[in-house]
Amino acid sequence: MRTMLGRTLREVSAALKQGQITPIELCQKCLSLIKKTKFLNAYITVSEEVALKQAEESEKRYKKGHSLGDLDGIPVAVKDNFSTSGIETTCASNMLKGYVPPFNATVVQKLLDQGALLMGKTNLDEFAMGCGSTDGIFGPVKNPWSFSKQYREKRKQKPHGDNEDSDWLITGGSSGGSAAAVSAFTCFAALGSDTGGSTRNPAAHCGVVGLKPSYGLVSRHGLIPLVNSMDVPGILTRCVDDAAVVLGVLAGHDCKDSTTIQDPVKPFMLPNLTDVSKLCIGIPKEYLVPELSSEVQSLWSKAASLFESVGAKVIEVSLPHTSYSIVCYHVLCTSEVASNMARFDGLEYGHRCDIDVSTEAMYAATRREGFNDVVRGRILSGNFFLLKENYENYFVKAQKVRRLIANDFVNVFNSGVDALLTPTTLSEAMPYLEFIKEDNRTRSAQGDIFTQAVNMAGLPAVSVPMALSNQGLPIGLQFIGRAFCDQQLLAIAKWFEKQVQFPVIQLQELMDDCSSIFENEKLTSVSLK
Numbered sequence: 043m044r045t046m047l048g049r050t051l052r053e054v055s056a057a058l059k060q061g062q063i064t065p066i067e068l069c070q071k072c073l074s075l076i077k078k079t080k081f082l083n084a085y086i087t088v089s090e091e092v093a094l095k096q097a098e099e100s101e102k103r104y105k106k107g108h109s110l111g112d113l114d115g116i117p118v119a120v121k122d123n124f125s126t127s128g129i130e131t132t133c134a135s136n137m138l139k140g141y142v143p144p145f146n147a148t149v150v151q152k153l154l155d156q157g158a159l160l161m162g163k164t165n166l167d168e169f170a171m172g173c174g175s176t177d178g179i180f181g182p183v184k185n186p187w188s189f190s191k192q193y194r195e196k197r198k199q200k201p202h203g204d205n206e207d208s209d210w211l212i213t214g215g216s217s218g219g220s221a222a223a224v225s226a227f228t229c230f231a232a233l234g235s236d237t238g239g240s241t242r243n244p245a246a247h248c249g250v251v252g253l254k255p256s257y258g259l260v261s262r263h264g265l266i267p268l269v270n271s272m273d274v275p276g277i278l279t280r281c282v283d284d285a286a287v288v289l290g291v292l293a294g295h296d297c298k299d300s301t302t303i304q305d306p307v308k309p310f311m312l313p314n315l316t317d318v319s320k321l322c323i324g325i326p327k328e329y330l331v332p333e334l335s336s337e338v339q340s341l342w343s344k345a346a347s348l349f350e351s352v353g354a355k356v357i358e359v360s361l362p363h364t365s366y367s368i369v370c371y372h373v374l375c376t377s378e379v380a381s382n383m384a385r386f387d388g389l390e391y392g393h394r395c396d397i398d399v400s401t402e403a404m405y406a407a408t409r410r411e412g413f414n415d416v417v418r419g420r421i422l423s424g425n426f427f428l429l430k431e432n433y434e435n436y437f438v439k440a441q442k443v444r445r446l447i448a449n450d451f452v453n454v455f456n457s458g459v460d461a462l463l464t465p466t467t468l469s470e471a472m473p474y475l476e477f478i479k480e481d482n483r484t485r486s487a488q489g490d491i492f493t494q495a496v497n498m499a500g501l502p503a504v505s506v507p508m509a510l511s512n513q514g515l516p517i518g519l520q521f522i523g524r525a526f527c528d529q530q531l532l533a534i535a536k537w538f539e540k541q542v543q544f545p546v547i548q549l550q551e552l553m554d555d556c557s558s559i560f561e562n563e564k565l566t567s568v569s570l571k
Contacts, residue, residue, distance in 0.1 A: 047071065047227045048546065051284045054230065055112045058104055065104065065115030069097035069159050072117040076161065076228045082184045084222035086122045087130050088162040093117065096159045103157065112287050114157030119223045119232040122163035123170055124150055124275075125264040129160075133266055134178025135168045137386050137393045137412030147264020148296050149233060149275045156291050161229050164219030168414050170235055170268045171379070173243055173489030174477055175218025177416050183218040185211035185248055185471050186226045192514030211471040211515070214244035214489065217276060221248040224278045231288050234276035237268045238371055238486070239466075239493025241276025242505035246466035246518030249507045249544065251535075253277040253285040254493075256526045257500035258303050260289070261296035269378040272497040280546050282506065282536040286310045289528065303526070310529055315537040319353030324459035328364035329492055335469035337511050342465055345508060345519055348541055349463075359459060361450040366443050367495045368487050373427050373440035374498070379417075380424025386412060416482045448499040455524045461534050462522040464492050466505040470515040492520060502528040504535045507544040516544070 046054065046063055057063050076088055100115035109115075120126060123133045125143035132138045146154065154160065167177040176182040187193060188210035197209060213222050217234025221244035224232050234241040236254040245252025253276060260275045267273055275292065279285045290310035296302045325346055330339070350356045388394035388408030395407040413421070427436040454462065468488060477485065496503045502525070505518040521538070523531030 047075075050281055051112055051116060051230055051279075051287045054116060055109075055114070058115050059109060061104075065097040065100035065159065066094070068115060069093050069117055069161075072161055072228050075226065079186070079226045079228065082186060082222050082226060083165055083181050084183055084219045084226065084228065085119070085162045086132060086134065086165050086180050086219070089129055089160050092129065093159045093161050096154075096157075100157050100159065110155075110157040111291075112156075113153065113291060116158050116231070117161045117229045118153055118158045119161050119164050119220060119229040120150055121166055121217050121220050121232070121234050123166060123235055123266045124233060125266065126150055126160070126163065129163065131163065131266070132179075133169045134166050134180055135412065135414070135417070136179055137409075139179070139393065141392055143264075145264065148261035148298060149292050150264065152291055153233075161223075164217070164223050164232060166219055167216040167416070169266070169383070169417055170216040170237060170240055171416050171420060171486075172215045172482055173239070173486045174212040175215035175244065176212060176474065176478060177414065177482060179414070182474060183213045183222050185213045186222055187211060187249060187471065187515050190514050192510075196513050210474055212247065212474055212477050214247035214467065214471065216240040217252075217278065218244045218248075220278045221245055221250055221252070224248070224250045224280060230279065231284055232278045234278050235265055235268070236274045236276035236497065237272050238375065238497050239490040241278060242466050242493050242503060242518075242520060243489055245278055245505040246507070246520075247471035247516065249516030249518075249546065251279050251282055251285050251507070251539075252505040252518075253279075253289065253532070254496065254503045255289060255293065255528055256502045257497075258301050259307070259502075259526060259528060260292045261299040261302050263296055263298040267378075267382045269375050270382070271374070271378065274497070282504070282532055282539050283312060285504070286312045286529075286532050286536075289532075293528075308529075310532070312529065312533050312536050315533050318349065318534070318537055321349070321460045321534065322355040322357065322458050323349050324357060324359035324454055324462045326361045326364070326462060326464060327358050328361050329464045331468075331491065333468050333488065333491075334465060338465050338467070338469060338517055341508050341517055342463070342519060345463060345538070345542075348538070357459070359454045359457070359462070361447075361454065361495070363443065363446045363450050364495065367447055367498070368491065370440045370443040370447065371490070371494045371498060372423075372483075372487070373436050374444060376420045376424035377427050377437050377440075378424070379420045380428060383413070383417065383421050388412075419483070444498045447495055451495075451499045451501060451522070460523075461531060464520045464522065466492060466518045466520040470511045470513060470517055496522055499525075501525055502531050504531060506535050506539050507546075508542050509544065
């Protein structure tokens, strides 16, 4: 059973068809791991009854030989900012605590239509505003790699001060719960959302694959919006092939989302690239920033050399407007946040305070109680940028800079580059106590430095784990592709993944061997339903 959890989606699907394991047994094993590792705080809501009922239905189909496909009977998880019919959807905020949507997000419905088992809703930064999964009302998410033998041995050699219990690593964010859930083998795939790197960032820190599809390839209907013009449902899995399988299910036009592509999407069957000598890989010189850790820089160089060693062309390229990207993103992000958060007024759904002095007083008190400081701060910034006297100087200029940033990528790809190779994050995952020393805005600017420009350009990108650091922690690298060339991008990422052989199974063995450690850990807030 332990090795079954380490297999790919297609391998597990084949095992289910051959009767080596049943959907109910697979579901129960994952539920057991969720309970054993609940101190990670990866899940806000565990939908045990729903998952077991879905497993029973899946088992009936398998017995009749009517499997729905590669996801039938496969445990998955969903970030808690996707609407799920009959299951609480909170966005890790007091504003939506207790809210139960009457419908499923399109991507959730597509997974269920393929027979996937919904294990639960995963933790995040409140309304997906953050890069650490530390700012939600249900508490921070702990990185499973915090408890690896190598890392635990390393940290024993360092003083912990007076708070050793908090000497664990962040997952990255804002989809940290989904990344931790996949990394801890509690599900085979999880949905995240990616507005500026929120899928790729935690994927790099948790040693999993994080895919941000092209904008418009996957429906946003039912994803509670942060930034409509940049939000994309993301996919977290343990290998590139699995991400391609899930993308093949999710991609395509949705009549409920006018931003999705109109053309039919071809099946995502990744070729096994054996010859990459004709590829041209671009290395953006602007991404070599002073804050980049020496270990990440070294692995970045080794990855480039790996492509060169098999005959691929590796060239330095320029994205000249990169230095303006973070500021541009901040203006546009907060402006759209201010607009999107206006719907939470205490009248139609969500939290409502008891003040009845006036409508305006009720609005103000509801939003003060419902939103945390991070969300309120972004709303205030966005409203400032959208003021009549500021609109042209901030929002309009930021839109113009966004076009220049997007054109930088277009120019590079038009020059013959097939994919860009960059770091995903500045360093390996940080200890929680070190991470929270900085404010949310500063942390997000640092965490999204290599990722947010991709969202402004609407391009596909994927973070692939490459190796373990000297501390025994995952480091991932990012591949960026042309718009709607997601399949080609994933094929390149799959070739790279095969070459580097990241030790995923090592973590699975760790999770099983260290059960006594897990059981003794202090539990954090989690709702088992």
